[in-house]
Amino acid sequence: MSRPGITQDQVFQAADQLKGEGQNPTIERIRALIGGSPNTVHKHLKAWREAQPAEKRRAIELSARVTEAILDEVETKASAERADAEKRAIEAEASLDAMAENSDRLEEENELLAQRVEELEAERDRASAVADERKTEIDKLTEQVQRETQAAEAARLELATERLRIETLTKQVASLEADLDNALAAKDEAQIKATRAEQAAAVAEANVVAATQRADDLKVQVGDLKAELRDTRKAADEAAKVAAAEVAEVRKEANKAQSQTIRIQEQLNQEHEKNRQLTGDLADAREALAKAEAAKE
Numbered sequence: 193m194s195r196p197g198i199t200q201d202q203v204f205q206a207a208d209q210l211k212g213e214g215q216n217p218t219i220e221r222i223r224a225l226i227g228g229s230p231n232t233v234h235k236h237l238k239a240w241r242e243a244q245p246a247e248k249r250r251a252i253e254l255s256a257r258v259t260e261a262i263l264d265e266v267e268t269k270a271s272a273e274r275a276d277a278e279k280r281a282i283e284a285e286a287s288l289d290a291m292a293e294n295s296d297r298l299e300e301e302n303e304l305l306a307q308r309v310e311e312l313e314a315e316r317d318r319a320s321a322v323a324d325e326r327k328t329e330i331d332k333l334t335e336q337v338q339r340e341t342q343a344a345e346a347a348r349l350e351l352a353t354e355r356l357r358i359e360t361l362t363k364q365v366a367s368l369e370a371d372l373d374n375a376l377a378a379k380d381e382a383q384i385k386a387t388r389a390e391q392a393a394a395v396a397e398a399n400v401v402a403a404t405q406r407a408d409d410l411k412v413q414v415g416d417l418k419a420e421l422r423d424t425r426k427a428a429d430e431a432a433k434v435a436a437a438e439v440a441e442v443r444k445e446a447n448k449a450q451s452q453t454i455r456i457q458e459q460l461n462q463e464h465e466k467n468r469q470l471t472g473d474l475a476d477a478r479e480a481l482a483k484a485e486a487a488k489e
Contacts, residue, residue, distance in 0.1 A: 197228060197229065197232050198226055198227065198228035198232060198233070198236070199236075200236045200239060202226050202228075202236075203222060203226070203228075203232075203233060203236035203237055203240060204236070204240050204243075206221075206222045206225045206226050207222060207237060207240045209225070210222070210225075217237060217240070219233045219234055219237060222237060229299070230291070231291065231293075231299075234291070238285070298484055298487055298488045299488065301484055305477055305480055305481040305484060306481060308477050309474060309477045309478060309481060312470055312473050312474040312477055313474060315470050316467060316470045316471060316474060319463050319466055319467040319470060320467060322463050326456050326457075326459055326460040326463065327460065329456050333449050333452055333453045333456070334453065336445075336449050340445050340446050340449070341446060343438075348435070350431070350435060354427075354431050354432065355432075357424070364417060371410055379404060
């Protein structure tokens, strides 16, 4: 945004005031009164000088005692000095014009640099906001990965518990089968004893019946336990399959979340790098602005 400058009327009034006070209106004297940039004051002061009426040079009154030769010599010297002064004034005016043009160019460059600084600052702020959003997304994904990892661990623990229960039931079935074998062996032994000792047939028969009943009961128990073991193994297999599927799904989601986290982290790194570059550009622009201000002064 360009700075407000002084007007031509203000410069004309200041120049008239200085002239009325018997002072020569110069750039520095006018700036001391009303401020403004040197090139603006110079431009308006030049217009004021051009608008001033030409002053009539007063004729030099000489006494009758001054010879015509002295008069001619004085006039020649005065003309030469006046011409030299006018030449220096023209050169100074040209130099001031060049300085004014250069100052205008520096002011334009200064304004462009200031706009660029504002643009870079706005872009830096946008990059910082994007980086904050990416960080929030990473935090959410990290929490999701942790929750899914905990769920997978719980599923693995449940599967291990089912396997332990299956092992316990298998040991119970083995023990019952051993009891059945013992019962069958006792039955055979009882039958042999019954054959050898008919006098104890009633007792032996009762023992055989009891042993047979016990063996039948044990067979039924073994059958029930085997059925329960099959059902338990089937349920455990199904639970293991479900748990394995859940674990695979959780791992898949975790890998997906991890990939997304890595991708967002890379984007965040890119935003940080872009922010760093923008900060460097901003520093360069500010340095150029400071140099332009220094050159203007």
